[in-house]
Amino acid sequence: MFTRRQALIGVVAASLLAALPPMTAAMAGEIDLSALPRERIALVAPPFVHAHEQVATTGPRVIEYTMTIEEKTVVIDDEGTTLQGMTFNGSIPGPMMVVHQGDYVELTLVNPETNSLPHNIDFHAATGGLGGGALTLINPGEQTTLRFKATRSGTFVYHCAPEGAMIPWHVVSGMSGTIMVLPRDGLKDENGKPLRYEKVFYVGENDFYIPRDEAGNFISYESPGDSYADTLPVMRGLIPTHVVFNGAKGALTGDNAMTSRVGETVLIVHSQANRDTRPHLIGGHGDYVWEEGKFDNPPMKDLETWFIRGGSAGAALYTFLQPGIYAYVNHNLIEAVELGATAHFVVEGEWDDDLMKQVAAPGPIPVN
Numbered sequence: 001m002f003t004r005r006q007a008l009i010g011v012v013a014a015s016l017l018a019a020l021p022p023m024t025a026a027m028a029g030e031i032d033l034s035a036l037p038r039e040r041i042a043l044v045a046p047p048f049v050h051a052h053e054q055v056a057t058t059g060p061r062v063i064e065y066t067m068t069i070e071e072k073t074v075v076i077d078d079e080g081t082t083l084q085g086m087t088f089n090g091s092i093p094g095p096m097m098v099v100h101q102g103d104y105v106e107l108t109l110v111n112p113e114t115n116s117l118p119h120n121i122d123f124h125a126a127t128g129g130l131g132g133g134a135l136t137l138i139n140p141g142e143q144t145t146l147r148f149k150a151t152r153s154g155t156f157v158y159h160c161a162p163e164g165a166m167i168p169w170h171v172v173s174g175m176s177g178t179i180m181v182l183p184r185d186g187l188k189d190e191n192g193k194p195l196r197y198e199k200v201f202y203v204g205e206n207d208f209y210i211p212r213d214e215a216g217n218f219i220s221y222e223s224p225g226d227s228y229a230d231t232l233p234v235m236r237g238l239i240p241t242h243v244v245f246n247g248a249k250g251a252l253t254g255d256n257a258m259t260s261r262v263g264e265t266v267l268i269v270h271s272q273a274n275r276d277t278r279p280h281l282i283g284g285h286g287d288y289v290w291e292e293g294k295f296d297n298p299p300m301k302d303l304e305t306w307f308i309r310g311g312s313a314g315a316a317l318y319t320f321l322q323p324g325i326y327a328y329v330n331h332n333l334i335e336a337v338e339l340g341a342t343a344h345f346v347v348e349g350e351w352d353d354d355l356m357k358q359v360a361a362p363g364p365i366p367v368n
Contacts, residue, residue, distance in 0.1 A: 033062055033104060040064040043095035046246050047201040047258055047343075049269075052098040054196055055186040060102040062147075067094070068110040069119045071224055074174065076208060076242055077249040077340060083208055084224040085247075086119070086160065086173040092247030093204025093271060094158070094177025099150050100184045106147040113141035116225055118162055119170070123148060124311070125156035125179050133161045150181045155293035155313035159273045168235060168274065169228065172209055174247065176273035178202060178313045183295050187288075187317070190298035195288060195317060197267040201258050203279075203343060205272045205308075205330065206247065207240035240275075242340050243330060249340030252328075260320050262349025268328070271313035279316070280305040280331040281345070283324065286316040305331050322356065323349040 039061055044050050067089050074085035074092065088094030099105055105126075111119050118139050122131035126148040129135045136144050160175035161167045187195040210218045211230035218241070221227035234241070245252050252258060260266050270279050286303035293314040300306075308314045320326075330341035 036060060036062050036104070038062045038064060041097075043067060043089055043097065045089070045091040045095060046093055046204055047252060049096045049098060049180075049200045049202055052182075053100075054182065055194075056100040056182075056184040060100075060104065062104045062106055063097075063099045064106045064108075065097055066108045066110065067121075068112065069115060069175075070112075071115045071117065073220075074247060076210075076244060076247065079218075081210055081218045081242070082220045083210060084173065084221050084227045086117070086170050086175045086224060088121075088158075088160075088175060088177050092174035092206060093202070093273075094175070096177060096202040096269065097179040098182065099179070100182050101150055101153045102184060103150050103181075104147055105150055105179070106145060108143060108145045109136055109138060110143040111138040111140055115140040116223055117170075119160050119175070120162060121146070121158055122161040123156065123158045123179060125150060125152065125154075125158070125181055127151060130161065131158075137162065150179075153181045153183045153295040154290070155180045155269050155271070155315050157271050157273050157311055157313050165232060169231065171273050172207060172235060172240075173224065174206060176204065176206075176271065178204065178269060178271045180269060180313075180315070181295075187295060189288060190301070195299075196265065197317060198264045199260060200267040200269065203245050203252065203268060203270045203328070204247075205270065205275075205277050205341060206242075206244055207272075207275050208242040208244065209234040209237075210241045212241075240335075240339065243275075243332075243335040244340040245328075245343045250342075252343030254344075257325070257344035257346045258328075260345055260347045262320055262323055262347060265317060265319040266345075268316045268318070269313055270308055270316070272308050272310055275310045277308045277310075277341075278305050278331045279308065279314075280329055281316075281318065282327040282329065283322070284318055284320065284326055287319060288317040290315045320345075320347045320349070321352065323347050323351055 070090045074083045120137040122133040160170040288299035291306045326345040328343040329336035335341045
């Protein structure tokens with residue numbers, strides 16, 4: 001059995017703290033945020049996103065979140081394969097946070113004593129201290145509060161990053177999520193015209209590396225620590241056993257499919273904390289796509305497939321024009337079909353024959 005409490009907690013904490021520069025008197029001074037309004041927001045599980053303004057109606061605020069780390073067993077396919085998951089707030093991916101540029105994010109991170117490992121959080125949206133990772137490392141039974149200013153707009157990944165091999169292991173065990181920093185005046189097209197959405201969905205893509213026994217069957221473990229020694233060589237092989245959306249094969253299909261209506265504009269935020277991916281909406285398009293996820297850059301238009309770099313999140317805006325079931329996939333179709341990277345949108349509304357029509361039904365080939 002492998003546990004990290006005695007072996008790693010002290011080493012990881014020391015190395016992360018060593019990465020911080022010496023604190024000067026000016027740096028030690030507390031920022032006076034007493035004049036700013038505060039709002040405490042409850043996070044919701046993906047693919048849904050907490051309520052938010054698309055255009056800020058006030059000046060900068062302090063947005064307070066609380067996120068609890070949960071180590072738990074997760075079933076990741078319809079064969080009952082299990083992952084010893086590490087999660088933010090119990091979901092894979094972790095919840096999406098939405099703030100506006102210039103706001104302060106104040107996160108209380110909780111590591112219950114029922115967990116077995118130290119954890120932290122690295123915000124790609126934050127500046128300094130390994131994205132917060134050097135200031136948030138907590139042992140089981142501890143919590144910490146981090147505040148950072150959202151200085152750049154866009155969609156950004158956050159993930160756990162303890163140290164060394166612990167970083168990829170925690171990430172591919174489920175510990176990543178996204179924060180979206182909206183411009184204070186909202187999204188805009190390449191000409192500065194406002195863009196709005198009726199719904200936003202968050203799709204987090206994960207690659208999992210589940211060890212197999214000598215007979216080729218996936219192995220189940222009692223705890224994350226028990227799985228570590230066997231998982232490490234699978235990870236180092238760089239060939240995932242599963243590539244899934246929102247934590248499991250089929251997690252966003254069937255009764256859990258995302259829903260919309262003809263004429264409704266949807267913002268799809270897609271993240272991958274570890275590997276490159278290429279989202280594609282079969283039967284639809286990316287009307288406006290921030291492939292790199294940064295809203296200060298003009299969006300690309302009318303894309304068939306877009307590219308999300310490993311360790312980043314992107315956003316695509318699309319107005320549905322036809323009813324039906326749309327498959328949303330990683331267009332490495334082997335990963336979509338064989339490994340699980342497929343989701344569905346179920347869209348209601350009236351069919352438009354001008355856009356598509358079956359002119360002749362399937363039938364026998366005529367004999368000349």
